[in-house]
Amino acid sequence: MIENRRIAGVVVALGLVASACSGGEETASVDSSTTTSTTSTTTTSTTTTLPEAVASTEEETTTTTIEEVYDGPVFPLTGEPLGDAEIENQPAMVIKISNNDARSRASLTGLDQADVIFEERIEANATRFAAVFHSAIPDIIGPVRSARTTDIDIVGNLSNPLFGYSGSNEGVARQIREADRTGVLTRVTAETGASPFFRDTNYSAPDNLMVDGADMLEYTPDDAVAPSPVFSYADNVVDLGEPSFGVRATARSNGTYVWSADDAAYMRFQGDEPHMTREDVPIMPENVIIMTTTYVASRIDRTSVDAITVGSGDVQVFSNGYAVEGTWTREFARDPITLETPDGQEIGLAPGQTWVVLAPVGTSVLIGALEVERLLG
Secondary structure: OHHHHHHHHHHHHHHHHHHHHHOOOOOOOOOOOEEEOOOOOOOEEEOOOOOHHHHOOOOOOOOOOOOOOOOOOEOOOOOOEOOOOOOOOOOOEEEEEEEOOHHHHHOOEOHHHOOEEEEEEOOOOOEEEEEEEOOOOOOEEEOEOOOOOHHHHHOOOOOOOEEEEOOOOHHHHHHHHHHHHOOOOEEEEHHHOOOOEEEOOOOOOOOOEEEEHHHHHOOOOOOOOOOOOOOOOOOOHHHHOEEOOEEEEOOOOOEEEEEEOOOOEEEEEEOOEEOEOOOOOEOOOOEEEEEEOEEEEOOOOOOOEEEEOOEEEEEEEEEOOEEEEEEEEEOOOOOOOEEEOOOOOEOOOOOOOEEEEEEOOOOEEEOOHHHHHHHHO
């Protein structure tokens, strides 16, 4: 944002210069002298002196760079070029990741490589991540935590993804087994002793359960397919929205997203601290979606809540340093999430990682320059 302010200052300065040059009649200095000789023929000669910059007769060369628009195949969950990757039979992989407290964040690994992250409320002041991987599969992902009934609808439009989690209470387990049986997801859980999971002894339980990404892929069913896109990647938020420094989501566990022009992404802060993996890699999604979501008390666990992600609601979309408000719509769990402006224009994300906050009404606020400076120190 400091870079944005610097650029803005240059634009203002250029505007002042242009204004000064366009005012009044004296836009160029012309020195004219005339000598007349009285003979049978009258001859008049004129000498004109122009400013040096204007007097130059050299032609200026203007170079126009036309950026080529890529129209080849893309990864479905990022909109980025597919290249030589073969993904026809590679399912999405969803891993439940802890965000309970500082201990769980200390062991965090792999989240920076997710295509889409859904942040959902759980009990107390904590949130939990349903991290969706497809374009890249990290070596290690964690810390892995439990599943919730909310997750079944969240992953319902991912074409039977691998679903990895530490365990659950029996009520949730019944629902997940049913989702597995009906092809909504492929259940892979540490509670059955599945081999992809292991304990990292450098950390303490419960924040030391990790999953091996390559081993997780061994559970891919024979009829697996790549996921369909969840969002549009038309990359038009700059055209539809207004410039924005970013946003703070205040639902239980405060997360702030600050636009970085240098990185073309949003720096995520957990509280007042930059959100980093244990390898000191910052969490910096290209897109942030504040998806206003109704929460209801869980019928299975009275201390927990369920997010309603089928239906519609208000939405704020942040991309390329701009923000636009609108509506999210999803008629059935198997459907993609459609984002539209109030006048019905589709909102398209920038290619890259997308962070989705499932936020209760009234729990997000736009941030300004002073807050950015405070966070960045």
